[in-house]
Amino acid sequence: MRRRRFLAVTAAAGLAAPAAVPTSVQAQDVTRSAKAAYRLATLSRDLEQPWSIAFLPDGRLLITERPGRLRLFANGRLDRTPLGGVPKVYASNQGGLLDVCLHPVFVRNRVLYLSYSAEGAGGAATVVARAEFTDGGLRNVTPIFEALPRTSGGLHFGSRIAFDRDGLMYVTTGERYQMRRAQDLGDLGGKVIRLRDDGSVPSDNPFVGRAGARPEIFTWGHRNPQGLAMNPDTGRMWLVEHGPRGGDELNLLTSGANYGWPLVTHGIDYSGAKISDHKSLPGLQDPVRVWVPSISPSGLCFYTGQRFPGWRGSAFTGALSNEALFRIELDGERYRSEERLLVGRLPYIRDVRQGPDGLLYLVTHANDGGLFRLEPA
Ligand SMILES: [Ca+2]
Incomplete structure (x- = not known):
């Protein structure tokens, strides 16, 4: 049913069918929004379920595809051959190759990190591996973290990776659709993890x-966080997480805080059953913003560029089920307002990132997924 909806939306938006050969940028009509006029440009329609984007210092892009491929986009086109050396992933349901994130001094050490679901004794778990990037592929791929315990099933792996100003790495993990895991501090599911760049635990x-x-835990009580970013104005980490039916959240992370799932939630179970009587309780951290009904937020970035002056300071997240890009204005650490961009034009925006050129890049999670860019008009 979802597949049929992809096609309907694609047709309605007048997007070109996937081309056998990547074509040059096709700019579309100008859209005027509250604080900027922009054009949507299609960079590639040849990606299979892309999940994450990272920008290399030389201007090329790395893109993960959930089935287990790492692709390069260079000189306006997608390289046909995926990069070698990617670890074997458990590509089932929501699992697979997920995030890609460069080391803060990648320009010197060529180190990057991948998150993915991997199988072992007992089931699957979210894993983070460290690797060296070469043009021939990845080398010295070393797993440095696993969100144990492993469990069966293919739901709620998280997972995003982001660094703070001190060079510490944060990783989001999902609770694997076992909500009690989020409240168990002996369990690495449903948490935000904080590590040094070699995977060791900061004291x-x-x-x-x-x-x-578990000493790796930074925050707990999360359900399935799929967006994570540092606010460059403050240095603090923010995340977006999927709630149950209703109750998606934007959260500001504080060391040691419990974000409440499933003791508090604004949502209900998919069956319609109640999960909690409480939306808020003492000792549990309230979200900065709740979306009811769900928008299924995925990917998060703070815009700091010069190309869209009216968007500076805004946070952007993709909305999988809302088929939109959300621009969120904050008042310091509080929610102020939001604007929906690209409504109905791109199905399933999985990731959004600011490029080094100050433009916004998006990928759409579909079998005929794509790479897109917002440009000022
Ligand atoms: Ca919460």
Whole structure:
């Protein structure tokens, strides 16, 4: 049914059918929004379920495809041959090759990180691997984190990777559709993890030395966070997470805080059953913004570029089920307002990132997924 909807939306939006050979940029009509006029440009329609984008210092883009491929987009076209050396992934349902993130000093050490779901004894879990990038492919691929315990099933892997100003790495993990895991500090599911760049645990993590708690944990009580970014104005980390039916959240992360799932939620179970009587409780961190009904937020970035002056300081997230790009204005650490861009024009925006050129890049999670760019008009 979802597949049929992809096609309907694609036809309605007048997008070109996937081309056998990547074509040059096709700019579309100008759209005027609250604070900018923009054009949507199609860069590629040849991606299979793309999940994440990272920009290399030389202007090329790395793009993950969920089935397990890492692609290069260079000189206006997608390289036909995926990069070698990508680890074997558990590509089932929501699992597969997920995020790609460069080391803060990639320009010197050529190190990047991949997140993916991998199988082992007992089932699958979200894994982060460190690797060296070469034009021949990835080398010295080393798993440095696994969101244990492994469990069966293919739902709620998270997972995004982002670095802060101190060079520490944050990883979001989903609770694998087992909601109690999010409230268990001995379990790495449904958490935000904080690590050094080699996977070791910083000594100032909030649960270091607490009996029964995993020292990798930075925050807990998350359901399925699929967007993570540092606000460059403040240095603080923000995330978006999928709630149940209703109750998607934008959260500002504070070390050691419990974000409440499933003790508090604005949503209900997919069956219609109640999950909690509470939307808020003492000792649990309230979200900055809740979306009811769900928008299924995925990808998160703070815009800092010069090309869209009216968008500076805004946070952007893709809305999978809303078929839109959300621009969120914040008032410091509080929600102020939001605007929906590209409504109905691109199905399933999975990731949104600011390029080094100050433009916004998007990928759409579909079998005929694409890479798109917003340009000022
Ligand atoms: Ca919450």
